[in-house]
Amino acid sequence: MDGIYTYCFSNQMSTMTPKVVMFTMDVGTQPQQPGSPPANGQEGDHNKLEEMVRELSTALTSVKHEQEYMEVRERVHRSINENTNSRVVMWAVFEALVLVSMTLGQIYYLKRFFEVRRVV
Template sequence: MPRHEALVLLLCLLGLWLCPQVRGYFASVDAHVEECFFDRVSSGMKMSLTFEVVEGGFLDIDVKIIGPDDRVIYSGDRESNGKYTFAAHMDGEFRYCFSNQMSSMTPKVVMFNMDVGDAPKDRIEGDEQSQLEGMVSELSQGLTVVKHEQEYMEVRERIHRMINDNTNSRVVWWAVFEAFLLVAMTFGQIYYLKRFFEVRRVI
């Protein structure tokens, strides 16, 4: 029994140690502005960018991921959301930029996560500790992906709820306006007919 408890404790510690770095942010990108963020990583490290435009205009933005050698790793125009995963091809500072250059006056609010995992390690075949570390690392990364998917779905649900509330509000106000217009036209017609018959009677 103590050996089983020690194994569970070891798995928990390895999970915490091998857990990838997770950075989640909200950024406001003004019109005609490009905002860039940086991560310094080692070659072979797995990186994953997930983003969602949560507010502003048509909910679209230009995205770029650029390596330390100024090579464009990923580029997307007018995207509302997305996910891109890659392995660092060299040591150095990677930057990911959100550009709102195409917007004339509307700022955009972007929610994004940048996951930075560990570089792959050479494993010795038959080494139980290495295999255990590998399984814990994969489990940790899988849990991180699930967490980010849940956050992504929450943001999507909030955006759609805001759109629905906005649409419902417009429908209600339009119905009120139509009712007011109908009442005004009714009173207008009554007044016009009353005046018409009054004029006929005078003549």
Template sequence: MRGSSELLLIVFFSVLRFCLPYFITVDAHAEECFFDKVQNGTKLGLTFEVIEGGFLDIDVKVTGPDQEEIITRERESNGKITFAASKTGAYHYCFSNKMSTMTPKGVMFSMDIGEPQAVPAATGADGEAHPNKLADMIKELSTALVGVKHEQEYMEVRDKIHRKINESTNSRVVMWSFFEAIVLVAMTLGQVYYLKRFFEVRRVV
């Protein structure tokens, strides 16, 4: 029972460790890169969302230890990239805003590092697997919790982005309506003034 509690605590703190997203600003004509050093067979994940700037798009590139390009995406607003490390070494995640001339981009992202592929558990004399099943199930639960946490964070970000767009659109509609009202009043006053001058001139003649 004590071992199960310790494993649950490990899962809890690992979820806290890997659920913290990063917020960065990528300037125009700039590129920001980050890396993780992992072993062969480790499952890696990158989740990102452009939260502000321009058309909310950015270029994403993932490179391996030998600088070979693993994944390249252009002008993406959000996405989730998952792959397994084929070699031991540093894997780089780069966010590029080189296509923008003057607008910086705000990006929220998180990097998930799984466990290296383990050797299958040895079986005992009775043919049953080694008692690591509980630990494996807890690891799977931890991964699922991390995924749920990330989805909640990105749904919250999307909600803020959509709310900001709605507020901006509403402000533009109000300003345009106000401008139309001013133009309508100006045209009305102009017509009244013109007609008044027209009849005044006719009466003098």
């Protein structure tokens, strides 16, 4: 359809976090309806070949869009995994520090417990 198009995006529901909006727009000629007469009297075999090329083009475009969608999902999941991994590493370091401090505290306590005190 001919004309001027306007796309409006809003982030009113969540103003604190940024959002990424991605979309694709395919611009081209309107596909010919199946069963319509050929434009300049072409033969039936030629029309079949053109129809097959159109179908392949549509399928290839569909695969391209699916791949772009999967790349976006992969980026999001990679970010989530890296964030989770850094949290796990920090928690493990914290646990190791607590373990070392508890060990040192127990050694100090046991040394004091078994210390012989002499009364003069």
